Amino acid sequence: MRRCSWRIFLAVVFGCVVLGQTSVLRAQAVAPKDTGVKIDGEYGPFLPTDISVDGYQVDRLINVLHVFMIGLFVGWGLFFAFCLVKYRQRPGHRANSVLIKAKPSKYLEIAVAIFEAVLLFGFSIPVWARVKSEFPTDDPMRVRVVAEQFAWNFHYPGADKKFGKLNPKIIDLVKNPLGRMDDDPAGKDDFVSGEFHVIEGRSVVVEILSKDVIHSFFVPVLRVKQDAIPGMRIPIWFKTKEKTAGAYEIGCAQLCGNNHFSMRAVMHVDTPEQYAAWVKKVTAPPEEFKED
Amino acid sequence: MAQHQHKGGGHGHDHHHHDDHGAGHHELSYWRKYIFSVDHKIIGIQYGLTALCFLFFGFSLMMIMRWQLAYPNKPIPVIGSLFPSFFPGGAMAPEMYNAFGAMHGTIMVFLGVVPMLVGAFGNYVMPLQIGAPDMAFPKLNMMSYWVYFCGGVTMLASFFVKGGAAQSGWTSYAPLSVITQPHQWGQTMWLIGMVFLITSSLLGSINFITTIVQLRAKGLTMFRLPFFVWAQFVTSFLLLLAFPPLEAAGILQLMDRVAGTSFFMPEGLVVSGQMQSYTGGGNPLLWQHLFWFLAHPEVYVLILPAMGMVAEIIASNTRKALWGYRTMVYSIIFLGFMSFIVWAHHMFITGMGQKMAAFFATTTMIISIPSVVILTAMVITLHGASIRFNVPMLFALAFLPMFAIGGLTGLPLGLPVSDIQLHDTYYVIGHFHYVVAPGTIFAIFAGIYFWFPKATGRMMNEALGKVHFVLSFIFINVAFMPMFFQGLAGVSRRLADQTGYAHGNAVQGLTRMSSWGAWMLGLSQVPFIINFFVSMFAGRKVSENPWESTTLEWSAPSPPPHGNFKSTPVVHRGPYEYGVPGIAKDYFPQHQAGAEA
Amino acid sequence: MDHSHADTDKHVRLYLTVFAALAVGTVVTVAANQLHVEHALAIGIALGIATVKASLVAAVFMHLKWERSAWIWSTLALCAVFFVVLLFIPVLETSEHPPNVVVGTWDVLPEAHTEHAGHHE
Amino acid sequence: MSTAVLPYTVEPHPITRLYSGKLGIWLFLASEVMLFGALFSSYVLLRVGAPVAGPAAWPAHAETGLSWKIGGFNTLVLIISSVTMVMAWAALKTHNIGRAKAYLATTVFLALVFIVVKLTLEYIPKIQAGHTPSHNNFFALYFTLTGLHALHIIGGIIVITYFIGPGSALWKTDPEYFTNRVECTGLYWHFVDLVWIFLFPVLYLT
Numbered sequence A: 001m002r003r004c005s006w007r008i009f010l011a012v013v014f015g016c017v018v019l020g021q022t023s024v025l026r027a028q029a030v031a032p033k034d035t036g037v038k039i040d041g042e043y044g045p046f047l048p049t050d051i052s053v054d055g056y057q058v059d060r061l062i063n064v065l066h067v068f069m070i071g072l073f074v075g076w077g078l079f080f081a082f083c084l085v086k087y088r089q090r091p092g093h094r095a096n097s098v099l100i101k102a103k104p105s106k107y108l109e110i111a112v113a114i115f116e117a118v119l120l121f122g123f124s125i126p127v128w129a130r131v132k133s134e135f136p137t138d139d140p141m142r143v144r145v146v147a148e149q150f151a152w153n154f155h156y157p158g159a160d161k162k163f164g165k166l167n168p169k170i171i172d173l174v175k176n177p178l179g180r181m182d183d184d185p186a187g188k189d190d191f192v193s194g195e196f197h198v199i200e201g202r203s204v205v206v207e208i209l210s211k212d213v214i215h216s217f218f219v220p221v222l223r224v225k226q227d228a229i230p231g232m233r234i235p236i237w238f239k240t241k242e243k244t245a246g247a248y249e250i251g252c253a254q255l256c257g258n259n260h261f262s263m264r265a266v267m268h269v270d271t272p273e274q275y276a277a278w279v280k281k282v283t284a285p286p287e288e289f290k291e292d
Numbered sequence B: 001m002a003q004h005q006h007k008g009g010g011h012g013h014d015h016h017h018h019d020d021h022g023a024g025h026h027e028l029s030y031w032r033k034y035i036f037s038v039d040h041k042i043i044g045i046q047y048g049l050t051a052l053c054f055l056f057f058g059f060s061l062m063m064i065m066r067w068q069l070a071y072p073n074k075p076i077p078v079i080g081s082l083f084p085s086f087f088p089g090g091a092m093a094p095e096m097y098n099a100f101g102a103m104h105g106t107i108m109v110f111l112g113v114v115p116m117l118v119g120a121f122g123n124y125v126m127p128l129q130i131g132a133p134d135m136a137f138p139k140l141n142m143m144s145y146w147v148y149f150c151g152g153v154t155m156l157a158s159f160f161v162k163g164g165a166a167q168s169g170w171t172s173y174a175p176l177s178v179i180t181q182p183h184q185w186g187q188t189m190w191l192i193g194m195v196f197l198i199t200s201s202l203l204g205s206i207n208f209i210t211t212i213v214q215l216r217a218k219g220l221t222m223f224r225l226p227f228f229v230w231a232q233f234v235t236s237f238l239l240l241l242a243f244p245p246l247e248a249a250g251i252l253q254l255m256d257r258v259a260g261t262s263f264f265m266p267e268g269l270v271v272s273g274q275m276q277s278y279t280g281g282g283n284p285l286l287w288q289h290l291f292w293f294l295a296h297p298e299v300y301v302l303i304l305p306a307m308g309m310v311a312e313i314i315a316s317n318t319r320k321a322l323w324g325y326r327t328m329v330y331s332i333i334f335l336g337f338m339s340f341i342v343w344a345h346h347m348f349i350t351g352m353g354q355k356m357a358a359f360f361a362t363t364t365m366i367i368s369i370p371s372v373v374i375l376t377a378m379v380i381t382l383h384g385a386s387i388r389f390n391v392p393m394l395f396a397l398a399f400l401p402m403f404a405i406g407g408l409t410g411l412p413l414g415l416p417v418s419d420i421q422l423h424d425t426y427y428v429i430g431h432f433h434y435v436v437a438p439g440t441i442f443a444i445f446a447g448i449y450f451w452f453p454k455a456t457g458r459m460m461n462e463a464l465g466k467v468h469f470v471l472s473f474i475f476i477n478v479a480f481m482p483m484f485f486q487g488l489a490g491v492s493r494r495l496a497d498q499t500g501y502a503h504g505n506a507v508q509g510l511t512r513m514s515s516w517g518a519w520m521l522g523l524s525q526v527p528f529i530i531n532f533f534v535s536m537f538a539g540r541k542v543s544e545n546p547w548e549s550t551t552l553e554w555s556a557p558s559p560p561p562h563g564n565f566k567s568t569p570v571v572h573r574g575p576y577e578y579g580v581p582g583i584a585k586d587y588f589p590q591h592q593a594g595a596e597a
Numbered sequence C: 001m002d003h004s005h006a007d008t009d010k011h012v013r014l015y016l017t018v019f020a021a022l023a024v025g026t027v028v029t030v031a032a033n034q035l036h037v038e039h040a041l042a043i044g045i046a047l048g049i050a051t052v053k054a055s056l057v058a059a060v061f062m063h064l065k066w067e068r069s070a071w072i073w074s075t076l077a078l079c080a081v082f083f084v085v086l087l088f089i090p091v092l093e094t095s096e097h098p099p100n101v102v103v104g105t106w107d108v109l110p111e112a113h114t115e116h117a118g119h120h121e
Numbered sequence D: 001m002s003t004a005v006l007p008y009t010v011e012p013h014p015i016t017r018l019y020s021g022k023l024g025i026w027l028f029l030a031s032e033v034m035l036f037g038a039l040f041s042s043y044v045l046l047r048v049g050a051p052v053a054g055p056a057a058w059p060a061h062a063e064t065g066l067s068w069k070i071g072g073f074n075t076l077v078l079i080i081s082s083v084t085m086v087m088a089w090a091a092l093k094t095h096n097i098g099r100a101k102a103y104l105a106t107t108v109f110l111a112l113v114f115i116v117v118k119l120t121l122e123y124i125p126k127i128q129a130g131h132t133p134s135h136n137n138f139f140a141l142y143f144t145l146t147g148l149h150a151l152h153i154i155g156g157i158i159v160i161t162y163f164i165g166p167g168s169a170l171w172k173t174d175p176e177y178f179t180n181r182v183e184c185t186g187l188y189w190h191f192v193d194l195v196w197i198f199l200f201p202v203l204y205l206t
């Protein structure tokens, strides 16, 4: 009876793994849906493609941590398994009531603490400082990203590199989604698009706004994520690597309502020529405010 | 047993003189005995059954959601056609997905696990373990159960009001949770329900602390307390001091929704192109601070009593004293204290400056150390033991590596830089489910199997229990392990359909695997449910100490009568004196006088 | 607390003294407020006096002066610590954003709402 | 054998020196400190972070129309009620239940005065003047903070009234227990007074 039930368990485990595997394989063949654009980059069960100059720092920290975690877990698990087997209850065996003095555990705990300190002060804090305050000075592109339920608006300052003023009262979802003011000279050459275009190899400063609720600007291939908080303009920056031209995904990472799941946009990393062509296209009069 | 409660009232101090308690009393009516009982054991069982129902319900919501995740927009088999008003066309609309998700989180945390760990196990076991006749304030105890019950009913009712249940996640971030005002009542009901639940927890925690401080048996010093009691003690302080800020936040959000104030609303909110009438001047991040000021301590409320139960079960089934008991106690106190100053690690991505991020990352790293210490102590206890692999022990043992996976994956989330990529992805979902599901839920199962004979006088079936364990262990991992890979791939949480994203589509197979894991996990609970109800009436009868344990609850009859102990217990030794040399039996109960060596 | 009648009489006298002190404190707070000193200073004075008054209430009316239970004192200490932690929320939120974060979504502030406009006298 | 089922409801525990109710009420007050603490901290955040101009700006003190006279009067009323509360307890200590009841009744009366003044001279005129909670965050906080405080007062009124009426039966069977309960109620009452001592300058004066 007992042996039989163990066999059933094993069969179930096996079946489950097979089930899991086949469904994994099957799904990878399915093409991305309805973006209209073919998305570049490689995606799978680990970190996706990285096209930003600083993204490796995030990846490195994640990788180092996981190696550490797996090492700790395996070592710890081996000891655990050893105890389970060696000290199982059986006739003639009695627990050793003399408490062992486990010095190694103390060293292990101290080692863990030291390692965490190294990760914190060696990896995390400096990188965070760089990401948060060392804004690029090499003439970055400037774009303003305005989130709303359930779309991303990309506001470009145009040739004068100055953003025009925004006024919420004159917002018109079709003609003027951001409430740009006509009488503001700085805003004369601005344009707004539902697509995000940046130039490869050039740093970009993005100012993130939200009109209604909290969203989160997430570009997986850039290792960039920043909440868009209404009532705040939060700048972030990144720089794409050379030779990364292509189309990538932008997602919303913060629950923002019914269509949160579909609040996507496409980031086009352009060569300078492609970019110029695109700007020309969007600023051509009739198309100006068309979205989507 | 009969009892009188005529003199009470007001503040819930209870006090009554009993002449010859025990015999010769008229029986109380059914209502007073089982429904509005003030006996901590009955209240514990009420909490336990209610919480199990909520756990089951919360899990069912999630099993339905997992269909939408695995097979987006396909009609849900059976359920879809049973509830056409919930699932138009048999499939799950995104707003329904959001509602179910928010309610799953809320129900699991506030209506399932906390009432189970604190309300049920805390209430039932803790007074027995300290040798008390009851809780310090029995009427207050009854009240906290009924307030909890009202909170639960409010939450459940919110599924049926206009606009359906709350849809802003269990975190209810403003402004999303506020702007739904005109057409959604669910969020308001959620807030009112939370106020009930918070009140209930506050009453409970006051009662727990007072009981532990005042009613310990003679000779039971603080450092002779079972670890479980310590865990309850620290947990109660977390509930006592962390919940009120959420109550405050809840009141503010209610005002925003009902009275049109702008506590969390900045100026110039534009929804669908329409300027809103809020005056503005509020701050959405204020809600997050107040919420996480509770919710981080809350997650330790979810784990500390679980650790306590596991420690009890491990000590009893290794036939050994817990290794490093004192260190564990200091660790858990430290853990409780630190849990108040890490809350903003949930907010790294909100636009936080360097100093603040560094501070909260540091405290987060520090708080992981006491967890490591406690876990390590429990594992070292296994060394040199004589391990009995009974069902409670299996669950307790499984708790250790599962919690380790959950805890370790908290580290990348605690460092702001790695959190950039991982925040709000399935990695977070994986992290905390490993701590709460194979962690806490397993500890709950372990506790049920372990204390069931105390509460009913009957044993649960061992074979069914083992089937339950093995299946649950396998499938809970099938359900949650894929989430880490989904998270690394960049799939955000709370997506009703991830296949629109290329990175989501690439790991859709993992999603399906996870769903199958969850459904099989659901099936794996069948042996448990059968076992639970059948054993209640037909289980093998056992004596008062079937596990041959040392702590006080095992010296009371099974089930313990009103007043708990046949004679007032006196404690002579520490909680885990197993295998004491010179003693014939391999355990030496706390209440037994006798040779100290 | 257990004390004799004589003790109680002494207490009663103390209660009345404290009452006088509280009344005076209230008057002083109001008076100081009429002085039109600098705003921050005014807040400081008012909160300072309030703290003194609150301490008196806690010490005498709430009997903390005579309280010798370590449990109550530790609960209060814990509570005090976390109260201070709570007060860090506004400190963090108003001072600790990275450089360049701007408060306010829009360049043009909305004006008074029509529904409220009439009430600004 | 005549034992209380639960020890230490009346006599203090030999080690902790507390009867259970007293520890319970202090724990409750600790949670209240955190409740009002969170609201206080919200007040600071919203005030410091308020826009400098526009409808959402923090109103200048004169604009709020809150009268320090009414506030000051209510402050005194509450302080006196605290004194009468503690006197009631002292009367019980000298076994004078009649005097204690008179003091308790005075306390309730003063509490009612507080509520009535608050309602008729403040809430109603404010709302009629359009200074509703949604007017701006100052009034939102004003109504929330004082409203919550008023709820505490009402709770206190109910409990104290109970001890004057049906609750006082306990005096005959167990005077010491009754005294303890009044002491606990007093602790709560003084705390409510203490909260007001902070609310008054924060809302009415600055």
Ligand code: HEA
Residues within 6 Å of the ligand: A072, A073, A076, A108, A109, A112, B171, B299, B300, B302, B303, B345, B346, B364, B365, B367, B368, B369, B371, B372, B375, B376, B403, B404, B405, B406, B407, B408, B410, B411, B413, B414, B415, B419, B422, B423, B424, B428, B431, B432, B435, B436, B440
């Ligand atoms: C029971 C619940 C529980 C527990 C115990 C924890 C424990 C921890 N959590 Fe978790 N957490 C949650 C529940 C929990 N968490 C929930 C519910 C959320 C999401 C909320 C939401 O957004 O909806 C969350 C989210 C969350 C975040 C935010 C993520 C984000 O949104 O971006 C972070 C970030 O720091 C974090 C960190 C941690 C850390 C560092 C621990 C540490 O305490 C863990 C410490 C433990 C260990 C380190 C393991 C012990 C190690 C071993 C046993 C092996 C080593 C052995 C030897 C050395 C011998 N958690």
Ligand code: HEA
Residues within 6 Å of the ligand: B049, B052, B053, B055, B056, B059, B062, B066, B101, B102, B104, B105, B106, B108, B109, B113, B168, B169, B170, B171, B302, B429, B433, B436, B437, B438, B441, B476, B479, B493, B494, B495, B496, B518, B521, B525, B528, B529, B532
């Ligand atoms: C304590 C907390 C807890 C617990 C135990 C669980 C348990 C489970 N959770 Fe939950 N979950 C949350 C808290 C919890 N969850 C929270 C807070 C969120 C975030 C919500 C949000 O986004 O706002 C979340 C979100 C969440 C998601 C993400 C949804 C999304 O982001 O879109 C998923 C996805 O799979 C999920 C799955 C599961 C599964 C499969 C279980 C399973 O492990 C369930 C296992 C349960 C059992 C095994 C119980 C069995 C009980 C019985 C059988 C009772 C028997 C009855 C009697 C005897 C009477 N959960």
Ligand code: CUA
Residues within 6 Å of the ligand: A147, A148, A149, A150, A214, A215, A216, A252, A253, A254, A255, A256, A257, A259, A260, A261, A263
């Ligand atoms: Cu926008 Cu989610």
Ligand SMILES: [Cu+2]
Residues within 6 Å of the ligand: B295, B296, B299, B342, B343, B345, B346
């Ligand atoms: Cu946390």
